[in-house]
Amino acid sequence: MNERLNVLVLDDEPIVGKRLQPALAKVGCDVEVFDAPEPALKRIQEKEFHIVVTDIRMEDIDGIEVLERVMALHPRTKVIMITGYATVEVAREAMAKGAFDFIAKPFKPQELRDVIAKAAESLGFHGLREAGVE
């Protein structure tokens, strides 16, 4: 199991990607960050990621559609949805459509790392490095 965990982060807020990139890299993930759905979907067609983290509400293509596309292409990929206030129903719909879990904004980097760790474990990855807080 030397393979590194491939993670794609999609959120139309650029700061989210900017902060999550180092946060996830620290724990040993290979992170690719996108702030628009189209290039992200294109990348997903090229490469099978272990984990896709996507925001549900975006301008053009929403997270549910991203989820459907990923599920269709790579059923093994774990998709984690980021939801906001008042989209809990959408999150539930996402779970029904095969999302691994969802996390509500605002969240701390460690919360996402915990969810990713769980997803990684279900994929057979172990020993995801503990985030070095102190």
Next chain:
Amino acid sequence: MSGEEEGTAMGLEERGPSEEGRAADRALLHRPGISIRTRLTLGFLAFFFLSAAVTVAAWYMLDRLEVRIRFLEAADRYTLEIQQARRFEKNHFLYGTPLSDVEEHAENAEALLQKSEEEAGRILSRRDFALMREHLRTYRGLLRELDALERAGGTNGPRRAEIEAELRNHGTQMVTFALELAQKEKANVAATLALFHRLPAVFLVVLLVLVVLTANFLARQMLGPLTRLMAATERIARGDFSPIVPARRYRDEFTNLAVALNTMMRELVHRQEILVQSHKLQAVGTLTAGVAHELNNPLNNIVLTAEMLKEDYPTLSDRERLEMVEDLVGQAERAQKIVKNLLDFARQGEIAAERLDLGELLRHTVSLAGNQVRMKGARIQLEVPPGLPPLHGDRQSLVQVFLNLILNGVDAVAKGGHVWVEARESSEYAGFVEVRVRDDGHGIPSHVLPHIFDPFFTTKARGKGTGLGLSVSLGIARQHGGDIRAESLPRRGALFTVLLPASRVPAGGAEPGGREPERAVE
């Protein structure tokens, strides 16, 4: 009638509407009061006095007629006496009958003349009357002289013949005068009688004219204010709550009605303001959900950035740290802006008329609704042509109208649906600007369409809508001298058209709405 129309001040004056209404009330009441009761009383009194005057005149004329008839009798008797005197005079000279018979009748004639001196003087000229008396006096003088002559024994002689000739001469004259007097008086009596014949006819004609005039006057006095008050109620029904101001110089019972109507309008305006405010709070509630959702983005950015700054602080370069702090500040400002927009809208603003740029106002409204639109996954498209004339009105209220229509549209469309907002100059109503808010949602069923502007009518689930939105919006539009029309496009959604009067010539700007809305509302 004064002919001036019942003046109306604009609904959206710089001063408060209630103060304006009170000023109108003061003007209404600060007029000399002549009640309708007083006017009716005066009218009927005038009639009474006219009838009384005619009665008195008739009575007076009748009295005069009586006097004249009596005088006519006297004149006849006088003529008779004179004629008798002359007959006896003739007999005396022919048959020597006693002269005292002549004297007796002449005396009677003089007594009659004495008694009706006043009357006769009025009928004959003073000179003629004096002449008449003179003849009689001379006649009697001659009689006395003749008597003295005959007693002295001179039954013949030149003096007697002389006296006889003079007596004859004066006698003829007296008879002529007497006949003339009687004839003149007969003519007078006939004239008076003829007048009496005409009098009822003249009185009837005068009465008819007066009745027509009085009826007309009273009708104008009562129907005029009624017509104006009816016009005022129609105006009120259209949502123009400007107070009724005086149109006449006097106040009466209708004034109380006008004051009552003004009071009613003040209450209506007050209620309307409460409705507007309560609906605004409901809109704020709707927007709050969107704002709360939207706030999560900057908050999330702040949490992520702050956490990472804390985690990696020792390993970060100064430049990286500075960048993160700047992100923190930027995102905090973004959050503040989101909240500020909502608070600006929620704040209870004084209703104030100002010059408004419709394009800017619509852009602001669309951005206010932006969170809702994004949450729903809908699209909103705004089209404002350049060079649109400005409006005059209350910014907060108009934002509320458009926001309400946009939010309704967003509610109606399916995910990914569209709402279009287009502003343009109305092609149908000159001087008006129209804003069309269209959606491609499910449309409005035809049985619902006539009721959508009714207060508290709602098709939304219990607790989701107050049913005030459209009713309040229509109220605001009408206060601005405009209107809102709704259409349902079968299977193509709904179209709401807001008509608002464009602000005319920039100078002064004292005429916010103009009077045209009547045309728009018909």
